Amino acid sequence: HKEDDWSKCNRSMGEVVQNTKEAIATLQRRNPEIQPLLVILQAGEDDSMLEVNKKTAGKIGLNVSQICLAKNCSEDEIVEELLKLNDDPRVHGVFLHLPPTSLTSRVLNTLKPEKDVDGISDLNIGRLVRGDVSKGFIPPIASAVLDLLGKHDAALKGKSVLLVGGHGPLRMALQCLIERSGMTVQTNHWNSKSLKTQVMQADAVVMLSAGNVDIPPSWARPEAVIIHCEPALKPDDDIIDLSSRSGLGYLTAAYRAQNVVHSCSRWIQEQQYRPWRLH
Template identity: 30%
Template sequence: MTATVIDGKTIAQASIAEVKAGTERLVAERGVTPGLAVVLVGEDPASQVYVASKGRMAKECGFHSVQHTLPATVTQAELTALVEKLNADPAIHGILVQLPLPGNALSERETIAAIAPEKDVDGLHDINIGRLAAGRVEEAFVPCTPKGCMVLINTVRPEGISGLNALVIGRSNLVGRPIASLLQHANATVTVAHSRTRGLPDLVRNADIVIAAIGRPEYVKGEWIKSGAIVIDVGINRIDAPERGEGRTRLVGDVEYDGAALRAGAITPVPGGVGPMTIAMLMANTLRSAEQSVVGR
């Protein structure tokens, strides 16, 4: 068996096309342009790349795109004041504070808590997390990476996943916990594992769906994968690649891809799988927030 490669780039492009069409309708029918504000604190190179790509995509979707860049020396009070200013701005429908925040003086929890839940397009506010955990998915903004994972699963499994065994490896608030809630909402039987889980190979062998989000390169071995399983690899890890030359590196996921691809029914590559979906879902959440802002007007 050779697995179907789940092309996240192509699926993300289709999602972006839907966002563009929705934006055009909203502007034409209600005169509202979706607005996304991204806040970057400090000068971390990776964060700068992520923020720039989000800004470019927002403009491509026809959004009003704003970036606020603050020095790493900014105080918590100053950062919170900016968030509150954006909360009050009717032209802004989505607020994203790029994480992680630099240093020890800034609180990610306090910063996220300051974002109005209806503008929390990253889905990290306690209210949105609570709605998702309670099964009120339609009322919540779902974190972008888990939401993208579900789109990928639904693409290769359009008949649904009711009754299937799903294993989530990783328990972070960004991916593991919310994807477990989404899978349960879709009536899968869900097991959440992590780095201290005993007997992980046997859990993987029993899983019809494997979501790997543990942040360890090639941690899940290909031989563990159940024949025909759907494998969604969220991991992005950079490892040494001496075969490419001295000092060269390459990206790998949390799953041993080559071995897994021989057994899985469908699998996401790294890169090109989950990654493109994250930004696409951010755009979709922002459009939804803008649409909700005009309900009842």
């Protein structure tokens, strides 16, 4: 079962890497100078998630630069960096690789929405919930989960997806997107008494948070799709285990890179209508 998941992830990964490479090539054919750039704003050393993102960007040919703040940096320091990144026309996307407690309202909403390639600012979440995909960004992990749901042999249209655990925006984003692609969604807490019943009925189970306990495989239908999500940010994790979990990490990184390229091409288009702002 695990191997299947891993190869599904691999197939998706190959497709997203290929598409994104081609998108960069297309951009550069028309704008030879352009170089899409992802900036990672991090607190402390590199961890496995950053390694995955840098490797994936390397495969795609996306430029990455890192700003390393101290592990215990202040909100003001983060905001100061973000203001510089907002003003820098070379930067097309910013990955806020910060501890959850640093992702305050002020931090999340200081970053310009057009560089918020993780789609976690209030404006971009609102756009997604209202269904306006022409602006904003689909959170990369949501794209990855949807991709895996879509890759399943039997079409999942009309099928039921159970989301377990997780928090506000990501859970809502996933729910919106899954419903909009024609499936129904149930959600539940880890501690709920009805969890077993719901797992038994679901065509797919998406675990939004990792933990020590797992859902016993015997609960799920044999043909059910099971997806484990890493928490969106898990800065102290420093092993890449070669299960489907790290597969999803790679796929997420590839979708993040794709969002950077989208952002870059939107920026170019905007410049064409405002030539006086060209740098």
